[in-house]
Amino acid sequence: MNSKFKRGTLEKQLFDLPSEVQFCKKCVMSNQRPRIIFDEEGVCSACRNTAEYKNKIDWAEREKALIELLDQHRKTDGSWDVVVPSSGGKDSAFVAHQLKYKYGMNPLTVTWSPLRYTDIGFKNYQAMCDAGFTNLLCTPNGKIHRKLARLSFEELGDAFHVFVLGQLSYAFHIAVKFGIGLVMFGENGEAEYAGNPAVVDRPYVSSDIWTKIYLKGNKLKDLIQYGIENKDYLCKADINEADLKFYSPPSVEEMEKAGILGKHFFGYYTKWSPQESYYYAAEHTGFQANKERTEGTYTKYASLDDKMDGLHYFMKYIKFGFGRTTDDTSHEVRDGHLSREEAVALVNRYDGEFPSKYFQDFLDYLEITEEHFWDVADSYRLEHVWKKEGDSWALRNKVQ
Template sequence: MKIPYGDHARNSFDGQLPARSREVIYCKKCVVSNQRPRIVFDEKGVCSACNYAEYKNSIDWDKRGKEFEILCDKYRRNDGRWDVVVPCSGGKDSGALAHRLKYVHGMHPLCITWSPMMYANIGMQNLQNMISSGLDNLLTSPNRVLQRKLSKLGIVLVGNHHDPFGRGIMCRAFHVAIKEDIKLIMFGENAELEYGGDTKNKDIPYNPYKDWDKYYFKNTSFEKLLKFGFENGYLTKEDTKEPSLKWYTLPPIEEIKEVGVVPRWYSWYFNWIPQENYYYASENYGFQAMPRRTEATYSKYASIDDLTDPWHYYMMLIKFGIGRATSDASHEIRDGHLTREEGVTLVRRFDCEFPTKTFKVFLEYLDVTEEEFWDIINGYRSISPHLWEQVNGEWKLKHQVS
């Protein structure tokens, strides 16, 4: 059965798409646009991420740091057991977090790694370097045949092949915490605050579970994706019975609460600066950046674990008109590492760059032809007429930051 990928993409399950404004506006302080899901612009044309960055200047970080030590004292164990779960790729952010928890805060972390779709050599090396610094790590490698099918389902139905990976890395931590009787899960940064989104939870160190579908799962349940996948030829009946599927969803919330597992954001207690995480990881466990910049951006050290990472950002460009350089530059402007003028130059130079280096392996991974790939991409472009237009038979992005 030939699957009509383009038709399925045009009927995307991504619940964030209908909420996009049809008028594209760029932040006056950084380079992000109002197309980013849940981002809010104030009357001065400044985005919620920039306003949160300003808000952070008023936070008493010493007080927050003391609150963190109280938290650690509450959960720290000295009986030979782990006391905190850390979802961890070995990258600069999660690796630095895990290392700090052990060597700065005196905790006993168990790092949980969800295997990337296709490990980049440097990604695996960085993970091994992190482990070699004295950290315990549990690598979860779900059924790769099934994960490839789920990734195809992800790029078609929600415009993100990383969708199953994102679900797995968030949810697996809770399964492990319950099994190992570990009460604390420490995540790194709250992306809703740091990168732009809903700021209603800025004064608490976690996001309530009732918000997770909206923040992390695009308002689409995993069960809905599986049902569609089975009914439309992406998955077999046997696929829907695979044991590893449970890792892509949270345990029952009632069970999480009953056993006392609590998730927390490290970025709520300490000022989150990705560049400083890079320096810390480099100095403390030998984290290595790429020898040259990553395609579609100027950065060398962010999201380099997986060979398919560039396509997560490429789909962000297709769906929201903002790409990888926008993501990198916006945060560095807020951190004072770039001026807006520099950010604009970098975005206009790199944001729309096509990731040619991994194109063929990505097609092979998804098991689609080049024609089928463009059918998916153009399906998403066609439902975004405020972002994309055809000029002389070629698709062009209507807006870029200036």
């Protein structure tokens, strides 16, 4: 990695990045995205795997495979037969509604609480429940959760990391508890946004590769141990194993006993489109978009649940040199909804926009000052991505 990285070594993704920044010739994605692959023609793996490969898939055959999978888990006694992690957002609402009303399953939806709900996020969550779903909402111990969020911000560059931990793990604990062998997520991020080619065209991902792909190369116990040894706000007395249970997946033995193979993707069986999920959820589950554009991008309907979302995407911009607009436009270019030229214009207009609306909420939640925030944020600027111009920072390379 072409950088004197200032913080610790817990954010392992930063050490595998190419030293020269490159942008995809078909979409606008950067080669600084972890696990992405660019071919000799300068085209990213997302464009190859999702735009070109997906157009060759026999989706009727994939639907047959889905029905066969569902039939293997379908229960006739009225009990739940599939767990769907769902915030009430457009994607999970689409999955849950399709499984119940199109395919005749009886889904149990489960929600790992956002760090701090937005008004529209909680409204959409309630609307999903009102659309015909039983839901279990888990809100973790707030005292330890906030400390882990601060630790994750400082040492991983992402306070949102503690949400990802529970979002991935909580659903499987519930599945084990109720003997439900199928857990169905929405899209496969490695396929839709470019990532590990080994898991791109797979119906599920087993828990043994979660850590490397989703958890920045660290297990929770490693993060906590680092915090206890290096932070004055975290000590052994803060840690209660029961409170940490849902931050990590069940054991392999527990998963096997329940017949759970891993994290299944509804997007493997149907051609995934975030925009179409929005239209569907708005019609069938009462999902509502924001009234105003989301900071950092041009859309109004994605990742609306958490006040901390904006800072999550902004820190990605700091760490990797691309942000939320790059993700959104790249997907829409692949879906045929935008031209590359339009995507470039949107990226140059909105990518990296500072999310000021809930910034004070973020500082208050982590109990840090604005000065400390910028000290941490700036420490994640890699030398081959950023340059200092007077008192300001500028990207060394911008998409064209």
